[in-house]
Amino acid sequence: MTPTHFTISSAFLLGMMGLAFHRTHLLSALLCLEAMMLALFIALSLWSLQLDATGCSTAPMLMLAFSACEASAGLALLVATARTHGTDHMQALNLLQC
Amino acid sequence: MAYIMLTLLIGMVLGVISVASNPSPYFAALGLVLVAGVGCVVLMGHGGSFLSLVLFLIYLGGMLVVFAYCVALAAEPYPEAWGEWSVLGSVLGYLLLVVGAGSWFWGGWYEGMWVPVDELIEFSVVAADSGGVALMYSLGGGLLVVSAWVLLLTLLVVLELTRGLARGALRAV
Numbered sequence: 498m499t500p501t502h503f504t505i506s507s508a509f510l511l512g513m514m515g516l517a518f519h520r521t522h523l524l525s526a527l528l529c530l531e532a533m534m535l536a537l538f539i540a541l542s543l544w545s546l547q548l549d550a551t552g553c554s555t556a557p558m559l560m561l562a563f564s565a566c567e568a569s570a571g572l573a574l575l576v577a578t579a580r581t582h583g584t585d586h587m588q589a590l591n592l593l594q595c
Numbered sequence: 596m597a598y599i600m601l602t603l604l605i606g607m608v609l610g611v612i613s614v615a616s617n618p619s620p621y622f623a624a625l626g627l628v629l630v631a632g633v634g635c636v637v638l639m640g641h642g643g644s645f646l647s648l649v650l651f652l653i654y655l656g657g658m659l660v661v662f663a664y665c666v667a668l669a670a671e672p673y674p675e676a677w678g679e680w681s682v683l684g685s686v687l688g689y690l691l692l693v694v695g696a697g698s699w700f701w702g703g704w705y706e707g708m709w710v711p712v713d714e715l716i717e718f719s720v721v722a723a724d725s726g727g728v729a730l731m732y733s734l735g736g737g738l739l740v741v742s743a744w745v746l747l748l749t750l751l752v753v754l755e756l757t758r759g760l761a762r763g764a765l766r767a768v
Contacts, residue, residue, distance in 0.1 A: 498700045499708050501637075504604040507693050508611040508630070514689070515615025520681070524620040524669045528627055528662065532614045535627070538650060539607075539634045545727060546641045554727025555735050557646060561653055562742050566749035568658050572665050573756040579668040 501543060508536040523578060523585040527571045534564040597709040600640055606633040608693055616685035619674030620666045624659065631655050640710065645725040 498506070512532035519526040538557050545553035575585055582589040610633060613626035631654055638647040675682055721729075731739055 500601070500604055500701075500704055501709075503697060503700055504607055507608055507696060511608070511611045511615045511689055511693070515611075515617060518617070518685070520617050522617075522620055522669045524662075524665065525617045525623050528620060528623045529615055529617075531658070531662070532611050532627055532630060535631055535634060535654065536611070538654070539638060542638050542643050542646045542650075542724070543641060546638070546643045546646075546724065549723070551723045551727035552730055554643075554646065554724045555731040555738075558649065558728055558731060559738060559742055561649065562746065565653065565658055566745060569661070569749055569753050570756070572661060573753040575665060575668060576757055585669050 501547075505536050505540045505543065509533055509540070512536060519587070521586055521588075523575055523587060523590075527568070527575060530571065531564075531568060534560075534567070538564070596640075597706065600637070600709045603633050603637050603640065607637065612686055612689045612693070613677065615689060616677065616682050618676055618679070618682045619671065620669040621674055622676050624663055624666055627662075628655060628659060631659065642722075643724045645722060645728060649728075 512529050515529035516526055516533065519529065538561055541553070541557040541560060545551065545556070578590070579585050607630055610626050610630035614623045614630065617623065618626075631650065635647040635650050638644075638650065677683060677686055
């Protein structure tokens with residue numbers, strides 16, 4: 498595994514672990530999701546650059562567009578949570594708590 | 596040049612650790628800006644200057660600015676930075692994990708592996724990544740129309756989610 502490949506893989510996995518082990522805020526989970534999307538963008542760009550396959554350059558552009566859509570949907574949910582529950586703390590989302 | 600790339604890659608991993616250790620969102624957004632900036636320079640080091648510019652403009656200038664404004668929703672009187680023990684424990688744990696995983700691989704890393712060799716097969720007017728992105732408008736036109744439709748749909752989804760009053764997710768506000 499080349500150092501670059503190792504870096505982007507570990508960036509993606511660290512973001513995923515941060516998303517899984519988030520503590521208080523919903524927003525920090527969304528930020529970890531954004532870090533995963535960033536690692537994916539850099540991975541797709543480096544793929545097309547290192548293989549000299551210029552046709553693959555459209556993949557990171559489209560991925561960025563869809564990741565923007567996903568970020569805006571997540572932030573709209575965050576705003577809705579903050580306006581109904583008062584905070585974005587995960588403890589406030591206790592509808593399924595037994 | 597190899598040392599520059601080494602520094603950048605280490606900076607990227609440290610930045611993602613600073614986001615994944617879940618400090619207060621103020622500092623996590625700062626860490627994400629660092630990761631995006633360093634990632635842009637990594638892309639430039641491999642020759643993808645157009646994609647790096649796109650990342651800077653759209654990701655940092657568009658998405659992260661919106662995230663920074665939404666960080667105001669996560670305001671708390673004593674925000675936790677990376678000096679707090681609960682966050683520092685996560686940082687040290689992730690560092691240990693990355694160094695441990697890296698120790699598996701770094702036996703086989705040699706000098707020439709850090710920076711790719713530029714292959715000047717021919718001289719061209721259009722850079723590689725710019726020319727590739729231009730394909731999105733010619734051969735990939737169908738997918739361009741589909742993604743424009745998806746963006747419009749997302750706009751309507753967001754407006755519906757934050758509608759308030761009777762319908763939508765905000766009921767009594």
